[in-house]
Amino acid sequence: MPPASAEFLAVRDGLLRTARLAGYGHIELPIFEDTALFARGVGESTDVVSKEMYTFADRGDRSVTLRPEGTAGVMRAVIEHGLDRGQLPVKLSYAGPFFRYERPQAGRYRQLQQVGIEAIGVDDPALDAEVIAIADQGFRGLGLTGFRLELTSLGDDTCRPQYRERLQEFLFGLDLDEETRERARLNPLRVLDDKRPHVKEMTAGAPLMLDYLSDSAKAHFDEVLGHLDRLGVEYVINPRMVRGLDYYTKTTFEFVHDGLGSQSGIGGGGRYDGLMAELGGQALSGIGFGIGVDRTVLALGAENVTAASLSRCEVYGVPLGQAARERMVVLAHELRGAGIAVDIAYGGRGLKGSMKAADKSGARVALVLGDRDLAEGVVGLKDLRTGEQRPILLTAVCDEVVATRE
Incomplete structure (x- = not known):
C-alpha cells in the first residue's frame, strides 16, 4: 500500500530495466497451470513440488497448480506457440506473484513477488554472462551494493551421471534418516541443500561437482568466468551451491545479501539444457534468473537505501472558493497531460488545512x-521547500512548473 508501494514498483521495474535494453520482451504468464508441467519441469524430488505447491482440482476435475516459479511456464508457452522455431535466442521477461506453501517469515511469503528473464535456444557462455550481468546491473541500478554473486557449474550429461554415482556412494555410507535416503536415491544433489545442521555436518566432506566436470563443461564454465571478468562483474565460486529446482545444468548462480539473516538469497538462476525436451519441445538449452522483489526491497532497507521517492505528486493545488476550484481542476488536468503529477485539496478545506495536506503530499510546489487571483489571471506558485511564493500567469502554469524541475 502507499507509500511503501512506491518502493515496490521502483524495485520491480528497476530490476528489469536492463533486460529491456538487452532485447527481452514481456510475457504475461497464467497464474495457474496444469500440475504435470511443474512436476515434470521442476522435479518431483524437489521441496517445491513435494511440499510447497498449491495444487487443487478444478470444476473439470483437472489438477491445476498456482505457479511456484516462472521458467517452466515460459518454456511451455514457447513450445506451444512455436517461438522456438523462429529467431534464437528467444528472450523473454516476466513479473508477478508466485505461490509457495511454506512457513511465512521475514522475506518469505506464501504469495511472493518475482521478476525473471529467460533466454532460450542458444548455448553460448556469452549469453550466460549477459543474463548474470543483467541481474547484477539491476541490483546496482537500484543502489544496492552489499550483495555478492555466488556461482558454480552443475556439469552436463557427459559428467553428471558419474558424479551422481560417486555422490550416492558417499551419501549411502552416512547414517541418514529414511526420507533423506530416499531423496539421495532420487536426486542426491538435493541432500547437499539440506539446511539441518547435523546433515550439513555429515555431508561436509561430500564430493563436489566442480571436481568431476567434463572437459567441455569445464571449458564452458571457464568461458563464462572470462566474460564476467571482462564485464567487471564480481563473483565468488561456491562449489557446494545447490539450487532448489532440478532442471539446472552447467552455469548456476545465486545473489546473496547477508543483511537479510537466514533468508539471504535475493535472486538466482542458471542454465537448463534438458528442460525443453522434457516438456515435449526441441532439445534446446536456455538460461534465466528469478529475483525476489520482496527480498530486494528488504535488502535495500537493510542498507538504508531508497529506490523511489515516496512523494505521490510534484504539484499540489490549493483552490480557495468554488470558481477557483473549477479552474484548478482544469489546471490539474492540463498539467497531468504534460506528464506532471498533480493532486488537489478536495473537500472545501481552508488555506491552513490545505497547506498541511500539501506538505504531507511530498510535492515540490503548491499552486494557491x-x-x-482568478480575476487577475494569476495563481500563486509556492516553493514548499523554501516557503517562497510568487504570482505567475494562469496561461503560463505548465512552463513555470516545468522550470521548477530544473
Missing part, C-alpha cells in the same frame, strides 16, 4: 488560487 483564490477568487481574486
Whole structure:
C-alpha cells in the first residue's frame, strides 16, 4: 500500500530495466497451470513440488497448480506457440506473484513477488554472462551494493551421471534418516541443500561437482568466468551451491545479501539444457534468473537505501472558493497531460488545512488560487521547500512548473 508501494514498483521495474535494453520482451504468464508441467519441469524430488505447491482440482476435475516459479511456464508457452522455431535466442521477461506453501517469515511469503528473464535456444557462455550481468546491473541500478554473486557449474550429461554415482556412494555410507535416503536415491544433489545442521555436518566432506566436470563443461564454465571478468562483474565460486529446482545444468548462480539473516538469497538462476525436451519441445538449452522483489526491497532497507521517492505528486493545488476550484481542476488536468503529477485539496478545506495536506503530499510546489487571483489571471506558485511564493500567469502554469524541475 502507499507509500511503501512506491518502493515496490521502483524495485520491480528497476530490476528489469536492463533486460529491456538487452532485447527481452514481456510475457504475461497464467497464474495457474496444469500440475504435470511443474512436476515434470521442476522435479518431483524437489521441496517445491513435494511440499510447497498449491495444487487443487478444478470444476473439470483437472489438477491445476498456482505457479511456484516462472521458467517452466515460459518454456511451455514457447513450445506451444512455436517461438522456438523462429529467431534464437528467444528472450523473454516476466513479473508477478508466485505461490509457495511454506512457513511465512521475514522475506518469505506464501504469495511472493518475482521478476525473471529467460533466454532460450542458444548455448553460448556469452549469453550466460549477459543474463548474470543483467541481474547484477539491476541490483546496482537500484543502489544496492552489499550483495555478492555466488556461482558454480552443475556439469552436463557427459559428467553428471558419474558424479551422481560417486555422490550416492558417499551419501549411502552416512547414517541418514529414511526420507533423506530416499531423496539421495532420487536426486542426491538435493541432500547437499539440506539446511539441518547435523546433515550439513555429515555431508561436509561430500564430493563436489566442480571436481568431476567434463572437459567441455569445464571449458564452458571457464568461458563464462572470462566474460564476467571482462564485464567487471564480481563473483565468488561456491562449489557446494545447490539450487532448489532440478532442471539446472552447467552455469548456476545465486545473489546473496547477508543483511537479510537466514533468508539471504535475493535472486538466482542458471542454465537448463534438458528442460525443453522434457516438456515435449526441441532439445534446446536456455538460461534465466528469478529475483525476489520482496527480498530486494528488504535488502535495500537493510542498507538504508531508497529506490523511489515516496512523494505521490510534484504539484499540489490549493483552490480557495468554488470558481477557483473549477479552474484548478482544469489546471490539474492540463498539467497531468504534460506528464506532471498533480493532486488537489478536495473537500472545501481552508488555506491552513490545505497547506498541511500539501506538505504531507511530498510535492515540490503548491499552486494557491483564490477568487481574486482568478480575476487577475494569476495563481500563486509556492516553493514548499523554501516557503517562497510568487504570482505567475494562469496561461503560463505548465512552463513555470516545468522550470521548477530544473
